[in-house]
Amino acid sequence: MKQYVLQRFLQMIVILFGTSFIIFFLFAILPGDFIDSNISLTPQRAQELKSLYGLDQPILHRYLNWLGNALHGDFGYSLKHQEKVLSLLNKYVWNSFFVAIFALILTWSIALLTGVLSAIKQYSWFDGAVTFLVFAAMSFPSFFISLLFIKWFGVDLQILPIGGMIETGSENTGVSYLLEVGKHMILPVTILTLLSVGSLTRYFRTGMLEVIRLDYIRTARAKGLKERVVIFKHALKNAILPAITLLAFELPGLFSGAIIMEQIFNWPGVGRIQLESVSFRDYPVLMAFTMFLSCLTIIGNFLADVTYAAVDPRIRLR
């Protein structure tokens, strides 16, 4: 086990460096930057600014420079917000995080419940309905479903706010502030849940179906155990075991912000910062954030592999 973890860890380090270099390289060859797109600068001033930000040096040199700073927690300076990238992201990432974490909890609870129930009642009307809804949820373009929900609940019924995190000019504090934010969060959380619940429900359903066909379940039934005990005590454990790894894959999603949802709901999260930095060519922000997400993805993969090896000894033997 130790050897496996170590091996996997070293592999992770290599991929981390490779990824960071590729991302850096991609950004370096991007045509047009914040300085080029500012037409009010004289060529001379543009040149000065470029050397100030170190944009005139060879790529490898710049990469090593950047890496050195990044390892000290310095990810550069947002050219648009005139603020350190780290503090800028820190300001917005939590708004995204809270929506994501609520959505994650909801998604997993709903998926586990409906997935297991529809597996137990395979081919029943309930199972059919769940299967259909799962496909519908998997196929909705995120922007379309967001717009529809805003139209139904925000414009037609007027029971929920159409966007933003607080009312304009609101000065609520304490509990009423939380309630206000909560009310604004209902639609975004619902949308995110809806978009991700489909595939997870299917996952739990297939997992459960595979397990209840195994011999040990037949043995449990033959012993005369109650069906409830067979399903929830014996089958469920094995069915959800592989899902632990999926939880590790969710890691980047918690911080990534949902670009499209945040754009439509005017949610002050990190997804909008991303989109904004694309349109303003604010590459330091975009690059730092892309790196951050890639690192989380890689760490998530590592955690997934290690937890899987920990709970399932067969993996280690490979």
Next chain:
Amino acid sequence: METQSLLVKQQNSKTIVKSPSLWKQTYLRLKKNKMAMVSLFFLMFMFLLSFIGPYFSPYILDRTDVANMNQPPSASHWLGTDNYGRDILTRLMMAGQISLTIGIAAMFLSILIGSLLGAISGFYRGIVDLVIMRLADILMSIPGLPLLLMMGAILSEWKVPAEYRLYLIMIMLSFVGWPGLARLVRGQILSLKEQPFMQATEVLGLSDRRKIFHHLIPNTVPILLVVATLNVAGSILSESALSYLGLGVVPPTPSWGNMMDAANNFMDFRKRPWLWIPPGTAIFLTVVSINLLGDGLRDALDPKLRR
């Protein structure tokens, strides 16, 4: 007497030979799946509507009509008209051509790159495998939508004309799509390589190229078919999201995604739902049908997996 029994024998052997091929069996199984068949017919309808429908439309694409701006659906304009007085249904059909073409072309490109690189890395292993798979790992760990957004921004920076953009969108989508496919094909090749028929190709002294293209890749076709179908759905969704954000297919070329851009104007969003609900519904129904068809295909191709 003897000739008769021989005849019976011959007939028997004939019936054995006549057992349906893999594809026929698959088709027969697929036919029993009601949801998949409904989806298949809907997709055919969507294709006919998009590619032949415009010829039956009395309206010309992009012809503006100031007298009939922002008309709600009526007998002459079934889905109403937009801010320039263009017929929404005609635009919807033309946009369907673009969106469906991009989805399918991006899928073919991803399959081409993914299965080629996957096969090579599974067949040769060693350093080639290491390089290709690490590259795939890296590409897969960069989040997809931001990557596409960046590439979309580059296209805008280069001022790529609208009519060429859609080709570049296809390439972008396949660039994001190939790593998953390469991994899948590689896994398949690894297990196929251990099978006796590959020993036979070794004994026959076939060239590597022949082994890969005539014996290994054809065996991955069933699983590829399923993944390819689902890939089309994913590509259509990505393209529509990009176009909705203004970084994919840009006007005047219509696509289902950029037609939804009308919803970004609050007045249009509130008062004129016929501008953005039809394209959104078209995306949704098409993607749902493709997903259901793909799922049906998976069940039909591998009855062991039937769940």
